[in-house]
Amino acid sequence: MNENNTLIIMPQTYLRPLRQEDAADIFGIIDTQREYLGRWLPFVAATRSVADSQAYVASVTESTSENSDKVFAIICDDSFAGIVGIKSIDLANRKAEIGYWLSEPFQGRGLITEAVSRLCRLAFDDMALNRIQISCAVGNMRSSNVAKRLGFTFEGIERAGEFAGGKEYFDIEIYSLLRSEYKR
Numbered sequence: 301m302n303e304n305n306t307l308i309i310m311p312q313t314y315l316r317p318l319r320q321e322d323a324a325d326i327f328g329i330i331d332t333q334r335e336y337l338g339r340w341l342p343f344v345a346a347t348r349s350v351a352d353s354q355a356y357v358a359s360v361t362e363s364t365s366e367n368s369d370k371v372f373a374i375i376c377d378d379s380f381a382g383i384v385g386i387k388s389i390d391l392a393n394r395k396a397e398i399g400y401w402l403s404e405p406f407q408g409r410g411l412i413t414e415a416v417s418r419l420c421r422l423a424f425d426d427m428a429l430n431r432i433q434i435s436c437a438v439g440n441m442r443s444s445n446v447a448k449r450l451g452f453t454f455e456g457i458e459r460a461g462e463f464a465g466g467k468e469y470f471d472i473e474i475y476s477l478l479r480s481e482y483k484r
Contacts, residue, residue: 307372307422309414315372315384320357322373325380327353329403336404340440342464360385367391370422374402374415381406384415386423386432395431396423400446413446420450420482430479437462437470447475451482 307315327350330337338344347353360371371385382402389396398419400412416434423429434452436443447454452475461472 307418309418310410312378313374313376313381313411313414315374315415315418318357318361318371318373318383318385320354320361322380323353323357324350325373326357326383329380329382333404337401340437340443340464340470341401342462342470370419372415372419374406374411376406376409376411379406381411384412384419386419386427389427389429393431394429395433396427396429397433397435398423399435400443407442412442413449416446417450420477424479424482432477432482434475435461435472436475437464438473440473444473444475447473450477452477453481 305317309315327347330344330347330353334344343356347356360369363369367389369385369387369389371383371387374381374384380403382400384398384400386396387399398416400416402412420432423432432452434443434447435458436447438457455474455476458472458474460469462470464470
């Protein structure tokens, strides 16, 4: 990371640590894209106000624990495009998960693939992790394709692994990348 913790991922696109002032953008995207984002992301249904987004941002920005989530805003062409982060950090076992979501108008540009690739480098090189996992609902091809493009190994399906918006359970595809595979 450079001196202001910005990670350049492609021209006109960078990651920067999430800030409290991002809450309005987060809520605005969720509120105007409920059907699109809510299809795969269970938190969409529970996000009913800017205060909900403010509480989420506070939960990730105010933690000072060494294993706190590392969450970044994706900024593309000076616009807030989505979120990517290293979460569920388990330092004792040197593993974590990468999660992400992207506003619909920014889809199809390779932003998430580049953002996840950059966070893999952060996780393996700077944080000395050994394993990164990506989990996505069965049928979420855009998300599973990110893992496949980056060389993650499909490990299997976690049956009924995520409760989706208070309606049903999703089966979850699990992908992983090990440090030894990343270094190749």
